[in-house]
Amino acid sequence: MKVPVPRALSKPQKPAEQGNGAGPAVKEAPADLVGWLDERTGGSSFLTGMLFRKVPKGTNWLYTLGSATLFAFTVQAVTGVFLAMFYTPSPTQAYSSITHLTNDVFLGEFVRGMHKWGASVMIILIFLHMARTFILGAYKYPRELNWVIGVTLLILTMIMGFTGYLLPFDQRSFWATTVGNNINGTGPFIGPYLADFLYGGPEFGATTLSRFYSIHMLLVPGLIIALIGAHLFLVVKLGTTAPPWLEPKRSRAIIKEEEL
Numbered sequence: 001m002k003v004p005v006p007r008a009l010s011k012p013q014k015p016a017e018q019g020n021g022a023g024p025a026v027k028e029a030p031a032d033l034v035g036w037l038d039e040r041t042g043g044s045s046f047l048t049g050m051l052f053r054k055v056p057k058g059t060n061w062l063y064t065l066g067s068a069t070l071f072a073f074t075v076q077a078v079t080g081v082f083l084a085m086f087y088t089p090s091p092t093q094a095y096s097s098i099t100h101l102t103n104d105v106f107l108g109e110f111v112r113g114m115h116k117w118g119a120s121v122m123i124i125l126i127f128l129h130m131a132r133t134f135i136l137g138a139y140k141y142p143r144e145l146n147w148v149i150g151v152t153l154l155i156l157t158m159i160m161g162f163t164g165y166l167l168p169f170d171q172r173s174f175w176a177t178t179v180g181n182n183i184n185g186t187g188p189f190i191g192p193y194l195a196d197f198l199y200g201g202p203e204f205g206a207t208t209l210s211r212f213y214s215i216h217m218l219l220v221p222g223l224i225i226a227l228i229g230a231h232l233f234l235v236v237k238l239g240t241t242a243p244p245w246l247e248p249k250r251s252r253a254i255i256k257e258e259e260l
């Protein structure tokens with residue numbers, strides 16, 4: 001398939017001529033923002049390479065689960081920004097800031113609900129996407145690194161769920177965090193250090209909430225965004241795998257071609 005080359009790239013723009021006062025000024029062409037950006041970043045060749053890349057025959061809806069996970073993450077990021085505008089990460093005000101958001105703020109309950117249920121949706125989608133790549137053998141050479149990045153993304157997504165659960169600061173979140181962190185503490189070697197780090201001390205204290213908040217909205221989302229970037233870079237670079245039941249046919253065709 002012939003990839004269309006954007007006009008801005010195929011024909012570099014000359015700087016517009018200026019009038020010098022002696023004669024009528026040459027009319028300046030309307031500014032083409034996309035072309036301007038493109039000349040300076042080369043972004044369109046990256047975008048056309050990504051959007052018009054070849055996808056093997058036989059791909060189906062199961063191949064959209066990665067994109068669906070990406071969409072779920074985007075929804076979490078956008079709704080999370082709105083929640084952060086009203087949330088106060090202090091042990092005395094966290095619960096009341098959440099009840100205020102839920103009961104008094106326009107669409108507050110709706111956005112909170114999207115964020116809460118979206119978290120479960122993202123976990124389900126990530127597992128389904130992982131199952132698809134595993135069952136169809138997409139983790140094999142040369143995509144092992146993308147599998148490892150994927151496993152790290154799965155762990156980080158679960159950390160998001162764990163740290164987010166404390167933020168409403170009600171009885172349920174307090175006890176769930178206490179149980180979860182006690183389980184962390186029983187882990188070999190790093191377990192006790194990890195529990196101390198998460199609590200911000202030897203036990204649940206005043207700093208625990210702010211620690212969970214900063215991990216939940218700064219540290220882990222930053223890591224997830226960076227890793228999604230690396231994950232998608234490898235997807236574009238290595239291409240999508242064909243379903244395994246099409247492989248033998250393809251290799252027979254290649255063998256035939258070689259025999260000719």
Ligand code: HEM
Pocket residue numbers: 062063064065066067069070073126129130133138139143146147148149150151153154157228231235239240241242
């Ligand atoms: C935040 C989480 C994740 C996002 C946003 C994401 C996104 C994507 C997208 C958009 C694709 C290309 C489309 C597709 O094949 O579905 C993809 C491919 C892939 N993903 Fe993920 N993914 C995530 C987590 C994971 C996990 C947990 C694993 C496995 C442990 C994984 C392993 C792979 C592999 C091996 C491919 C290449 C598939 C192929 O070439 O056919 N990903 N991912």
